[in-house]
Amino acid sequence: xxxxxxxxxxxxxxxxxxxxxxxxxxxxxxxxxxxxxxxxxxxxxxxxxxxxxxxxxxxxxxxxxxxxxxxxxxxxxxxxxxxxxxxxxxxxxxxxxxxxxxxxxxxxxxxxxxxxxxxxxxxxxxxxxxxxxxxxxxxxxxxxxxxxxxxxxxxxxxxxxxxxxxxxxxxxxxxxxxxxxxxxxxxxxxxxxxxxxxxxxxxxxxxxxxxxxxxxxxxxxxxxxxxxxxxxxxxxxxxxxxxxxxxxxxxxxxxxxxxxxxxxxxxxxxxxxxxxxxxxxxxxxxxxxxxxxxxxxxxxxxxxxxxxxxxxxxxxxxxxxxxxxxxxxxxxxxxxxxxxxxxxxxxxxxxxxxxxxxxxxxxxxxxxxxxxxxxxxxxxxxxxxxxxxxxxxxxxxxxxxxxxxxxxxxxxxxxxxxxxxxxxxxxxxxxxxxxxxxxxxxxxxxxxxxxxxxxxxxxxxxxxxx
Numbered sequence: 001x002x003x004x005x006x007x008x009x010x011x012x013x014x015x016x017x018x019x020x021x022x023x024x025x026x027x028x029x030x031x032x033x034x035x036x037x038x039x040x041x042x043x044x045x046x047x048x049x050x051x052x053x054x055x056x057x058x059x060x061x062x063x064x065x066x067x068x069x070x071x072x073x074x075x076x077x078x079x080x081x082x083x084x085x086x087x088x089x090x091x092x093x094x095x096x097x098x099x100x101x102x103x104x105x106x107x108x109x110x111x112x113x114x115x116x117x118x119x120x121x122x123x124x125x126x127x128x129x130x131x132x133x134x135x136x137x138x139x140x141x142x143x144x145x146x147x148x149x150x151x152x153x154x155x156x157x158x159x160x161x162x163x164x165x166x167x168x169x170x171x172x173x174x175x176x177x178x179x180x181x182x183x184x185x186x187x188x189x190x191x192x193x194x195x196x197x198x199x200x201x202x203x204x205x206x207x208x209x210x211x212x213x214x215x216x217x218x219x220x221x222x223x224x225x226x227x228x229x230x231x232x233x234x235x236x237x238x239x240x241x242x243x244x245x246x247x248x249x250x251x252x253x254x255x256x257x258x259x260x261x262x263x264x265x266x267x268x269x270x271x272x273x274x275x276x277x278x279x280x281x282x283x284x285x286x287x288x289x290x291x292x293x294x295x296x297x298x299x300x301x302x303x304x305x306x307x308x309x310x311x312x313x314x315x316x317x318x319x320x321x322x323x324x325x326x327x328x329x330x331x332x333x334x335x336x337x338x339x340x341x342x343x344x345x346x347x348x349x350x351x352x353x354x355x356x357x358x359x360x361x362x363x364x365x366x367x368x369x370x371x372x373x374x375x376x377x378x379x380x381x382x383x384x385x386x387x388x389x390x391x392x393x394x395x396x397x398x399x400x401x402x403x404x405x406x407x408x409x410x411x412x413x414x415x416x417x418x419x420x421x422x423x424x425x426x427x428x429x430x431x432x433x434x435x436x437x438x439x440x441x442x443x444x445x446x447x448x449x450x451x452x453x454x455x456x457x458x459x460x461x462x463x464x465x466x
Contacts, residue, residue, distance in 0.1 A: 070433065
C-alpha cells in the first residue's frame with residue numbers, strides 16, 4: 001500500500017527503503033538481511049563528499065566503487081553528455097559504422113597508454129572487457145594455428161568481474177562455489193599477499209617465489225596449452241594487495257620467455273590511481289592487452305574497454321575473418337564523449353602529476369601512522385590506494401575467529417561517523433577521488449583513526465558476538 005507521502009508525489013527515507021525492499025535487488029548483497037536493515041539512500045554529492053536522504057554527510061574514501069577519480073559535481077562532464085546527446089545520443093559500431101567520439105577516444109587512449117597499445121575495443125564495463133579479452137586471446141592463438149592454447153592463468157583471490165566468464169577467470173572461490181562454475185581452462189596460482197600469506201619470509205624473496213609459480217604452472221600444463229596470464233597491477237577488490245618489488249619483473253620475464261600473452265587488468269589502477277596513467281607504467285609492465293573501465297569516465301557513465309597491443313592487433317587485422325563478438329553499447333557516443341572529456345581534464349589540470357608528487361606521498365605518511373593502532377597489523381598504501389589489516393593480536397598478526405566480523409563492524413561504524421571505507425574481510429580499504437587535497441587526507445585519516453578506536457571499544461564490549 002503506498003504511503004501518504006507517495007500519494008502526494010514525495011518520498012521520505014522510509015518510503016524509499018520500503019520501495020527498495022519491494023522492487024530492487026542489489027549486487028553482492030544478502031537480500032534478506034538488507035530488507036530487514038533497510039538501505040542507505042544517497043541523494044547528492046560534491047567533490048569527495050556524499051549526502052544521504054537524512055542529510056548525513058560522508059567523506060567518500062572509496063570514490064564510489066573505485067571509479068569517481070575526478071570527484072563529484074564536475075559540470076564539464078555533464079555538459080559533454082548533454083552536448084553529445086543533442087547531436088547524436090546513440091549509434092552502434094556494427095555494420096561498418098562508427099561515431100566521432102568513439103574515434104577520438106580510441107585515439108586519445110593510444111596516446112596516454114603504454115607503448116604498443118594502439119587499438120581499443122569498447123565495452124560497457126570491466127566484466128565485459130575481460131569477457132572480450134578471453135575471446136580475443138583465444139581468437140589470436142586460433143589465427144596463429146595454435147587453437148590448443150586456451151588456458152589463461154590467473155591468481156587466487158583475483159577479481160576480474162562478475163559475469164560467468166569473468167568470475168571463472170577471477171580467483172574468488174566463494175563466487176565459484178556459489179554458482180558451481182565449471183568453465184574449463186582457467187587455472188590459478190597464489191597471490192603476492194605478503195601480510196596474509198608470506199609468513200616469516202623476507203618480502204622480496206616471497207614476491208619472487210610467488211611469481212615463479214607462474215613458470216611452474218606453465219611447465220606443468222605445457223607451454224603448448226597456455227595462452228596468457230592476467231593480473232591486476234595492485235589487487236583492488238582482493239584487499240589492496242601491493243606486490244613486492246620483485247614480483248612484476250619476474251612475471252614479465254616469464255611471459256617473455258615462454259611467449260604467452262600478458263594481460264594487465266587496469267580497471268582500478270588505470271587513469272591515475274597509482275600516480276601514473278596506468279599501474280603498468282608504475283611497475284614497468286609491458287602488457288599485450290589491458291582491461292579498462294571505472295576511471296575511464298570517472299564513473300559518470302558506464303564504459304569499459306580493452307586496449308590491444310600491436311602483437312595481438314596485428315594478427316587480428318592481418319589474418320582477416322570476422323571477430324564474432326561485441327555489444328550494443330560498444331563505443332556508445334555519449335559515454336565516449338564523457339570519457340574523452342574526463343581524460344582531457346586529467347591532462348589539463350595535471351591531476352595525475354599532483355597525485356604522484358603531492359597527495360600520494362602525503363597519504364603514505366599519514367596512513368602509515370595508523371599502523372601504530374592496537375587493532376592494526378599493517379597499514380599500507382600505494383598511490384591513492386590504501387589498506388588496513390585488522391587483527392586480534394598485533395604482535396602475532398592472528399586474525400579474529402569469525403573472519404570478516406571485525407571488518408563489517410568497522411565498516412558500519414565508519415558509515416555512522418561520516419566515512420565511507422570498504423571492508424574486504426577484515427581488511428579495510430580506501431580509494432579516494434584523485435582530486436582529494438592534503439587537508440582532506442588529514443580529515444580522512446582522522447576519521448579512520450576515530451573509527452578504529454570505536455571499533456576496538458565495540459570489540460572489547462563483545463559486539464563481534466552479536
